[in-house]
Amino acid sequence: MLTFYPSNAPRAFHLLMKPTGAVCNLDCSYCFFLxxxxxxxxxxxxxxDDLLELTIRQLIEAHRVPEVQLAWQxxxxxxxxxxxxxxxxxxxxxxxxxxxxxRYALQTNGTLLDDDWGEFLAAxxxxxxxxxxxxxxxxxxxxxxxxxxxxxxxxxxxxxxLKRHRVDWxxxxxxxxxxxxxxLDVYRFFRDELGAQHIQFIPVIERVQATxxxxxxxxxxxxxRPLYTQTGDHVTQRSITAEQFGRFxxxxxxxxxxxxxxxxxxxxxxxxxxxxxGAPPGLCIHAKTCGAALALEHTGDLYAxxxxxEPAYRLGNIREQHxxxxxxxxxxxxxxxxxxxxxxxxxxxxxxxxxxxGGCPKDRFICTPDGQPxxxxxxxGYKLFFHHIADAMEFMVDELKMQRPPANIMPxxxxxxxxxxxxxxxxxxxEPCPCGSGRKxxxxxxxxxxx
Ligand code: SF4
Ligand code: SF4
Numbered sequence: 001m002l003t004f005y006p007s008n009a010p011r012a013f014h015l016l017m018k019p020t021g022a023v024c025n026l027d028c029s030y031c032f033f034l035x036x037x038x039x040x041x042x043x044x045x046x047x048x049d050d051l052l053e054l055t056i057r058q059l060i061e062a063h064r065v066p067e068v069q070l071a072w073q074x075x076x077x078x079x080x081x082x083x084x085x086x087x088x089x090x091x092x093x094x095x096x097x098x099x100x101x102x103r104y105a106l107q108t109n110g111t112l113l114d115d116d117w118g119e120f121l122a123a124x125x126x127x128x129x130x131x132x133x134x135x136x137x138x139x140x141x142x143x144x145x146x147x148x149x150x151x152x153x154x155x156x157x158x159x160x161x162l163k164r165h166r167v168d169w170x171x172x173x174x175x176x177x178x179x180x181x182x183x184l185d186v187y188r189f190f191r192d193e194l195g196a197q198h199i200q201f202i203p204v205i206e207r208v209q210a211t212x213x214x215x216x217x218x219x220x221x222x223x224x225r226p227l228y229t230q231t232g233d234h235v236t237q238r239s240i241t242a243e244q245f246g247r248f249x250x251x252x253x254x255x256x257x258x259x260x261x262x263x264x265x266x267x268x269x270x271x272x273x274x275x276x277x278g279a280p281p282g283l284c285i286h287a288k289t290c291g292a293a294l295a296l297e298h299t300g301d302l303y304a305x306x307x308x309x310e311p312a313y314r315l316g317n318i319r320e321q322h323x324x325x326x327x328x329x330x331x332x333x334x335x336x337x338x339x340x341x342x343x344x345x346x347x348x349x350x351x352x353x354x355x356x357x358g359g360c361p362k363d364r365f366i367c368t369p370d371g372q373p374x375x376x377x378x379x380x381g382y383k384l385f386f387h388h389i390a391d392a393m394e395f396m397v398d399e400l401k402m403q404r405p406p407a408n409i410m411p412x413x414x415x416x417x418x419x420x421x422x423x424x425x426x427x428x429x430x431e432p433c434p435c436g437s438g439r440k441x442x443x444x445x446x447x448x449x450x451x
Contacts, residue, residue, distance in 0.1 A: 006328035013292040019047040062324035071105040110158030118165030134186040141178035170198030180244035183251035207232040246381030262407035276393040291336020352386035
């Protein structure tokens with residue numbers, strides 16, 4: 001029982017609970033988390049019932065806001081079975097304080113969902129994130145099962161369960177060499193074929209050490225690789241490049257801003273708009289500091305962040321110390337402050353720092369042009385994207401300030417595009433765009449989706 005509330009503790013935080021640890025029924029080749037099984041040799045990888053109760057009690061006690069999110073992830077959390085989740089919801093309801101709202105969330109690969117799951121998730125108003133990398137040929141490239149087989153059909157069946165039971169769902173799409181150069185195929189597949197209204201894009205950046213000869217090791221399965229930690233200043237060949245990431249976001253944005261504002265929510269665009277507006281961005285990666293998004297292993301071990309489930313970032317075990325004391329510890333506070341305090345001068349002087357904030361510390365392993373360490377691997381992509389969207393963001397912020405919907409940008413873009421087509425003669429697809437942007441016509445005023 002919590003008898004003393006640390007004065008420096010956050011009023012709210014985000015906890016990712018991992019009831020099966022890193023265990024998963026798939027074997028996606030880029031997954032950094034599968035190797036975390038090595039942290040718990042001999043474990044059954046199943047959160048015990050008394051620990052589940054302790055976790056939920058502490059999580060609810062630790063919040064000083066009227067809304068608490070209970071979020072499960074893995075590995076693959078559905079492997080633990082539906083009875084575990086029924087019990088978790090029953091426990092949460094029993095500890096819920098009067099006037100408190102509980103929000104349940106589950107991140108899954110979708111392959112094990114059936115109608116029993118669908119009924120349960122709908123009845124308890126779960127928000128379900130489902131991992132899909134794009135249309136079949138893209139999705140099946142890296143997202144394979146334990147036997148190396150494709151998974152697309154199983155995921156689509158799982159998504160169908162969610163749709164039939166009217167469960168709230170969103171797509172989590174990782175970006176890598178199999179889809180980085182196909183932004184519109186990916187985005188339009190989610191929007192038009194799946195009917196997705198909420199989409200998150202997550203860049204795959206797998207850090208590795210290079211040999212003296214500059215070669216890196218490419219693992220096809222986590223079983224061959226050592227425990228993944230945030231070390232190494234090279235990346236695997238399947239990782240996305242900064243430029244690809246920037247171009248991908250720009251292309252999707254150009255399509256979205258012409259027809260989907262207020263209809264489809266792309267997390268990165270919402271986060272950018274919040275930062276442009278001066279509101280909290282809602283995503284740690286583009287916030288000034290972090291440290292309030294933690295991960296809880298099946299043993300009760302609490303880690304600083306889902307991306308830092310490794311020994312140096314273990315804060316303690318919630319069986320021994322209340323989670324809010326661990327979260328309020330100086331070690332975790334410093335982890336969160338470091339996001340800002342370790343920014344290189346290049347970032348501090350950057351004109352889009354208000355939108356970027358240097359990105360996630362896990363990706364800061366390259367040097368600035370003048371040789372200072374600690375620059376984000378994605379910097380070139382971030383700069384490209386944030387500069388590309390600046391005018392549109394300013395337009396939407398003005399609309400918000402006038403208490404008008406940001407979606408008003410769509411007719412404005414249509415008018416603008418029509419005007420541009422009248423002013424600039426149509427050029428060959430691969431010729432420079434006559435507007436002077438420096439881009440090819442097909443990627444600028446001749447791009448698909450422009451009026
Ligand atoms: S390390 Fe990165 S992912 Fe983790 S809390 Fe900080 S910004 Fe977020
Ligand atoms: S765009 Fe690059 S330089 Fe600017 S804040 Fe982001 S990482 Fe730093």
